[in-house]
Amino acid sequence: MDYDRSEVEEVVGPLPDGLTYARYDGEHEPDGIDEVEFYVPPYFGPADPALVTRMPALKVVQAPSAGVDQLLPHVPADVALCRAAGVHDPGTAELALGLLLAAQRDFPRWFAQQQRQEWDQFNGGPSVADRRVLIIGYGSIGQAIHRRLDGFECDVVPVATTARTGPYGAVHGVDELPSLLPDADVVIIVTPLTPSTEGLVDAVFLAALPDGALLVNVGRGKVVDTDALLAEVTAGRLRAALDVVDPEPLPADHPLWTAPGTIITPHVAGGTTAMRPRLFRIIEENLRRYVAGEPPVHAVER
Secondary structure (H helix, E strand, O other), X not given: OOOOHHHHHHHHOOOOOOOOOOOOOOOOOOOOHHHOOEEOOOOOOOOOHHHHHHOOOOOEEEOOOOOOOOOOOOOOOOOEEEOOOOOOHHHHHHHHHHHHHHHHOOHHHHHHHXXXXXXXXXXXXXXXXXXXXXXXXXXXHHXXXXXXXXXXXXXXXXXXXXXXXXXXXEEEEHHHHHHHHHHOOEEEEOOOOOOOOOOXXXXXXXXXXXXXXXXXXXXXXXXXXXXXXXHHHHOOOOEEEEOOOOOOOOOOOOHHHHOOOEEXXXXXXXXXXXXXXXXXXXXXXXXXXXXXXXXXXOEOOO
């Protein structure tokens, strides 16, 4: 294989010596696929996650995202699968906060009025201050959301798989949700998709929330039972602000698009100017480690 290393360096930055580099556009299976040892799937594009099964020399897969649920079923057990830990923390935390503020302060109403050139004042809507906010999923992104909420004078309640002590004190376990949900004004979902989290937010979960509560999902769409959520928002009992949905992409005729009290963004949380430099630093670090024979950072335990 004879590839132009400079093409890759134009995208990623300086690369360690000792390897041959090639760019993959996500559409056409690259030449020499049987020689690939270190693979970084495209962040955008129609790349087939099963492509890794056609790479017999593969040693490391560096995911470009924090979640690896699409790749996990395809990556052999003897191949290191690495998360892009920290890459999406700022963007996802910012969007979670933006969705929370937009929903609580009724931005869609004001934006619609602006388009109609109407000056129709209304006060008394829900605030962020003095509200109780549950963050379900308390890894680096959940903690980044917590840091940003710290100045909003709200009561933040972090929830993780099991109870522990976090940077702000006690972290509750998911087994405590039945006692936590009835007092939650806002629930932010940022958990990864795993067998234990798929369908976590079901009809029982939603029924436990008080009237008027807001569900923000910046994690994975399949964590939430779409039909159960649609029933609650259609009835006007709950509200939703969603960056991820199930199915995804959401079909044009899906009733969730026009459900009352619902804000939808098209899975854009992590894609900011802060993402690429962080991702490229992780790629460069793990390439350096691979050449040096060192274990990679952010490898997923399997």
